[in-house]
Amino acid sequence: MKFKFSSFEVDDGMLHSAAVITAATFSCLMSGFVLQNIWRKYIVRQRIKRRREESKLSIQKMGDYLMQHGLSVDKRNIILDMPMAELQRKLQNGSLKALDVLRAYQSKAIEVTKDLNCVVEPIWEAEEQAIACDFMTGKKSPLHGIPVSLKENYHVQGYDSTGGMAKFIDCPQPDDNVIVKTLKEQGAIPFMRTNLPQTMMVYESSNPIYGETRNPHDPKRGPGGSSSGEGCLIGAGGSVLGFGTDIGGSLRIPAHMCGVCCLKPTVGRISTEGTHEVHKGATLVPGATGPLSRDVDGLVLAMKSLLVSHMFELDRSVPPIPFRPEIYEDHRPLRIGYFHDIGYMPSVPACERGVREVREILEKNGHTLIEFKVPRVDKALELFAQCVFGDGCKTFTDALKYDVVDPSFKLTYFLIHQAPEWLKRVAGFFYRTVGHDPIPKKVLVAAAGIKSVSKWWGVVEDLQAYRKKFEMEMRANKLDAIISPGFAYAAIPLGKAFLTVGAVAYTNLYNVINYPAGSLPVTKVTEEDEKLLENYPTKTLYAKNIKKLSKGSVGLPINVQFVAPPYQEELVLRLMKEVETSIKLGERHS
Numbered sequence: 001m002k003f004k005f006s007s008f009e010v011d012d013g014m015l016h017s018a019a020v021i022t023a024a025t026f027s028c029l030m031s032g033f034v035l036q037n038i039w040r041k042y043i044v045r046q047r048i049k050r051r052r053e054e055s056k057l058s059i060q061k062m063g064d065y066l067m068q069h070g071l072s073v074d075k076r077n078i079i080l081d082m083p084m085a086e087l088q089r090k091l092q093n094g095s096l097k098a099l100d101v102l103r104a105y106q107s108k109a110i111e112v113t114k115d116l117n118c119v120v121e122p123i124w125e126a127e128e129q130a131i132a133c134d135f136m137t138g139k140k141s142p143l144h145g146i147p148v149s150l151k152e153n154y155h156v157q158g159y160d161s162t163g164g165m166a167k168f169i170d171c172p173q174p175d176d177n178v179i180v181k182t183l184k185e186q187g188a189i190p191f192m193r194t195n196l197p198q199t200m201m202v203y204e205s206s207n208p209i210y211g212e213t214r215n216p217h218d219p220k221r222g223p224g225g226s227s228s229g230e231g232c233l234i235g236a237g238g239s240v241l242g243f244g245t246d247i248g249g250s251l252r253i254p255a256h257m258c259g260v261c262c263l264k265p266t267v268g269r270i271s272t273e274g275t276h277e278v279h280k281g282a283t284l285v286p287g288a289t290g291p292l293s294r295d296v297d298g299l300v301l302a303m304k305s306l307l308v309s310h311m312f313e314l315d316r317s318v319p320p321i322p323f324r325p326e327i328y329e330d331h332r333p334l335r336i337g338y339f340h341d342i343g344y345m346p347s348v349p350a351c352e353r354g355v356r357e358v359r360e361i362l363e364k365n366g367h368t369l370i371e372f373k374v375p376r377v378d379k380a381l382e383l384f385a386q387c388v389f390g391d392g393c394k395t396f397t398d399a400l401k402y403d404v405v406d407p408s409f410k411l412t413y414f415l416i417h418q419a420p421e422w423l424k425r426v427a428g429f430f431y432r433t434v435g436h437d438p439i440p441k442k443v444l445v446a447a448a449g450i451k452s453v454s455k456w457w458g459v460v461e462d463l464q465a466y467r468k469k470f471e472m473e474m475r476a477n478k479l480d481a482i483i484s485p486g487f488a489y490a491a492i493p494l495g496k497a498f499l500t501v502g503a504v505a506y507t508n509l510y511n512v513i514n515y516p517a518g519s520l521p522v523t524k525v526t527e528e529d530e531k532l533l534e535n536y537p538t539k540t541l542y543a544k545n546i547k548k549l550s551k552g553s554v555g556l557p558i559n560v561q562f563v564a565p566p567y568q569e570e571l572v573l574r575l576m577k578e579v580e581t582s583i584k585l586g587e588r589h590s
C-alpha cells in the first residue's frame with residue numbers, strides 16, 4: 001500500500017522502520033531518563049555521605065584539640081554554672097577571659113553532642129576572635145566574649161546553610177548574615193552550628209546529612225524543632241545563648257521540650273536577612289529570627305545588643321527602634337488574658353498546670369487575669385497552610401528532588417507536600433470521619449495550592465480580617481498581654497510528631513497574627529500530672545495520639561508562652577522576667 005503525500009511517497013517498509021526508529025528513540029529516552037535519575041540519586045548520596053564525614057571529623061578534631069588545650073574540670077564547671085548576668089559581668093570586668101569561657105563551652109558542647117547529636121560542626125574562627133577579645137583594651141561591647149551557637153540555617157561566611165537538604169551542600173555562604181555580623185560587632189563569639197530537621201517545616205529533629213538530635217532530658221524523645229540543635233545544646237548546658245528561626249513554632253517548640261527560654265520577636269523587629277528557608281517568597285506568614293537562652297537575662301541582653309544602629313544600617317527594612325528599657329522595667333499592673341485550651345485539642349494536664357501556676361504568680365504580683373477565648377483556631381490553621389503551602393508545596397518538592405527523604409519527614413512529605421489533590425481530599429475525609437476532626441482536610445486542601453491570583457488575594461484579605469479579629473478580641477477585654485501553654489504536650493518519642501501535628505496550633509497562631517511570643521520554663525511533669533492524663537479527652541485522632549505518646553513523661557520540662565501585640569517585645573520580656581524571678585524566689589523558700 002502506498003500513501004501519497006504532496007511531495008513524496010511512503011511505502012510499508014518505510015512505515016515499519018519509522019515505527020522501529022520511534023520505539024528505539026522512545027526507549028532510549030526512557031532508559032536515559034531512568035539512568036539519569038539513578039545517577040543523580042547516587043551522586044546525592046555520595047555528597048551526603050562526604051558531608052556527614054566532614055562534619056564528624058570536624059567535631060572529632062575539636063575534641064582532640066581540647067584534650068590538649070582544655071580547661072581543668074573545676075574551672076570549666078564554674079564557668080558553665082554561671083547565669084548569663086554573672087558571666088557577662090565577669091567578662092566585662094576582666095575577671096574572666098573570653099578564651100577560657102570559649103574553651104569551657106566548646107568542651108561541654110563537644111561532650112554533650114556525642115550522645116545527643118545537637119552540633120553540626122564547630123566554627124573554627126571562634127578561637128581567633130576570643131584571643132582578640134582578650135587583647136582588647138578600652139570600652140567593651142555588651143556581648144564581649146560571650147559564645148553564641150547558631151542554627152545551621154544562619155548564613156556564616158565559608159559554611160553551608162543546607163537546612164538538612166542535600167541540594168545545598170557545597171554552597172558555602174559568601175558572607176555572615178546581619179544578625180551574625182551584629183553579634184560579632186557587639187563582641188559575641190559564634191562557636192557552634194546546630195542541627196535541624198530536613199526542610200525545617202516539621203518539629204522533628206532529623207535530616208539525612210547530620211542525623212537525629214535527641215532530647216537532653218530523655219534521649220528516646222525528640223527535642224522538638226526546627227531549632228532542635230539549639231534547644232538541645234542549651235538545655236544540655238553546652239551553650240548560654242543561641243539563635244534560631246520560627247515560622248510555626250520552631251523556636252518555641254524546642255524551647256518548651258528542652259526547658260530553655262526563647263523569644264520569637266515580631267517579624268521585622270530584628271533582621272531576618274540571610275537565613276536559609278526554601279520558601280522565602282511566602283512572606284504572608286514570614287519566618288522570624290530570635291534568641292534562645294538559659295535565662296531571661298540572656299534574651300534581654302541579646303535583644304539590647306541587636307537593636308542598635310549597626311543592625312539598622314545593615315538591614316534598612318528594620319525599623320530603628322532601640323530596646324525600650326522604660327517598658328521592660330515598668331511595674332504598672334497589667335490585664336493579661338490566659339487560656340489552657342486553644343479550642344482544637346486541649347493541652348495535657350502538666351501544660352495546663354503550668355499556665356495555672358503562672359496565672360497565680362501574676363495575680364499575686366497585682367495583675368488582673370482574664371480568661372481569653374481564641375477566635376476560630378480552624379481559620380488560623382487554614383490560613384497558615386494557605387500562606388506557607390500556597391504554591392501546592394512545589395518549592396519543597398523541588399528542593400528535595402533527587403534527595404534522600406528523612407524517615408522522620410516521610411509522612412509529612414508524602415501527604416502534605418507530594419500527594420495529588422484527590423489523595424489529600426481522601427486523607428482529609430479519613431481524618432474527618434475516622435479521626436472526628438475537620439481541620440486536617442482544610443489544611444490538606446490548602447496544601448494542594450491556591451488556584452488563581454484572585455483566590456490568593458482573597459487569602460490576603462482573610463488573613464488581614466483574622467488579624468483584626470484577634471486584635472479586637474484583645475481590645476474588647478482591654479488586654480495588654482496573653483499567656484498560654486508552651487505547647488500542647490511535653491516531649492514525645494522521636495519521629496512521632498506527624499501523629500500529633502495539629503498541636504502546632506498552640507504556637508503557629510502567633511506567627512499567623514505576627515505577635516511577639518516568648519517561652520519560659522516554669523515546671524516539670526509530675527506523677528500527679530501523669531495520673532490526670534488518664535482523663536485527657538480523646539475526641540480526635542490527634543488527641544488520642546497525644547495521650548498515648550505523652551505517657552511516661554514525668555520530669556520533662558514544661559514552658560509557658562508570653563505574648564503581646566506587635567513590637568511589644570519588651571513587654572513580653574518584662575513579664576517573663578517577673579515570673580522567672582518569682583519562681584526562683586519560690587524555690588528558695590520551699
Ligand SMILES: CCCCCCCC/C=C\CCCCCCCC(=O)NCCO
Nearest residue numbers: 200202245246247248249250440443502
Ligand atoms: C495531615 C494534616 C495536618 C493538619 C493539621 C495541622 C496543620 C499543620 C500544618 C503544617 C505543619 C507545619 C509544622 C511546622 C513546624 C514548625 C516550622 C517552623 O517554624 N519552621 C521554621 C523554619 O525557620
